[in-house]
Amino acid sequence: MLESIKKLSETCNLIENTLIWANRLEALPLPYAGEDRGPFKVKGRALLEFGLYAGGGPTHIQLGPHEAALKPGTLVTLNAHFGYIGTPPADGPPLSLWWTSFDVANDSPVPDLDKAPMLLTVPVRNVARLVERCRSVCRLHKQQQPFQAIRLKSEVLNLLADLHESVADPSRSPAAYSPGIEEAVRFLFTGYDRAGLTRGELARVAHLSEAHFGRQFRREVGVTPLQYVTRLRVARACELLDRTRLNVEEVGRAAGFGDPFHFSRTFRKSVGVSPRAYRNAGAGRL
Structure with missing residues (x-):
């Protein structure tokens, strides 16, 4: 003690x-x-x-x-x-x-x-x-x-x-998330890169109904659960593009995107350029 x-x-x-x-x-x-x-x-x-x-x-x-x-x-x-x-x-x-x-x-x-x-x-x-x-x-x-x-x-x-x-x-200390949402967010820190992750699975982690979970998550976090997952996946993809020699399709899979075309579209929408252009420009090198 x-x-x-x-x-x-x-x-x-x-x-x-x-x-x-x-x-x-x-x-x-x-x-x-x-x-x-x-x-x-x-x-x-x-x-x-x-x-x-x-x-x-x-x-x-x-x-x-x-x-x-x-x-x-x-x-x-x-x-x-x-x-x-x-x-x-x-x-x-x-x-x-x-x-x-x-x-x-x-x-x-x-x-x-x-x-x-x-x-x-x-x-x-x-x-x-x-x-x-x-x-x-x-x-x-x-x-x-x-x-x-x-x-x-x-x-x-x-x-x-x-x-x-x-x-x-x-x-x-600042106000924390409610216990269920805190559990779901913590679960996402290590599970966001798993393809097939669903809102229903996150709701079960939070011990809430799927509808209640979706409303409460958006109210506390500011985005929907799947928007938050996308944010985590894109951030992981940026890190892999910066720090590894994986090709773009491999980066997408490692970050949790099962479909390479969906990965490219989502990345461009979030970051403003394609994954390949992001890497070629040397953006964000550590």
Whole structure:
């Protein structure tokens, strides 16, 4: 119990110090913002990283002498100076782990961050809303547009503030989704790429009738369940186009689109260009 309280206090202090530090910078040193969906191994690098574990089976993470088992609804904070590895269950569902990484080689929000391995894990509330914030940071990190540094900095500060509120005093946290909708959204973080996913299946996860689920989901999330699925699939397709050598049809299948023509039409409608044009233009390279 005392160890948990200590981790909560250390995490809150670190987020608060990072907020103050980031706010005074003209542009954030943010080399990476994105989602891990499988095992990961990171070599030593001067990074301060915040990871939101949104979905998947229990994932073992090791950094130096420290080990932890991540489960959905966990915030992990670490210094990557010493390298670390993450191993999800071999036969489990794909994980959903959103990282926001700060380069602290020349300036750091806290002193002596490079002196000893640090691995902090704490539970957070309002995971679905935090993932939406992480997704927004990831999207802005990839884009090139007017006032890019200002837009990205603003969204990262919002993410850090939301993380602090979700770790700290519950009375100060933003309103969460209702329990059923929260469960459905969390289910989607790891299941959106499965072809044939239906609204009825999501309604059963939420323990609601299909009609009630559809109305409540749209009221709380702002879009229909299938529109939300499409948003997740297109975001995944963008990431695969950016970071892999899969061809366009393979990207579509991996993101949950069973029909390549439907994938191309949906991608163009959402992004404004075809998947091939998106890749050829080099848009959003990490």
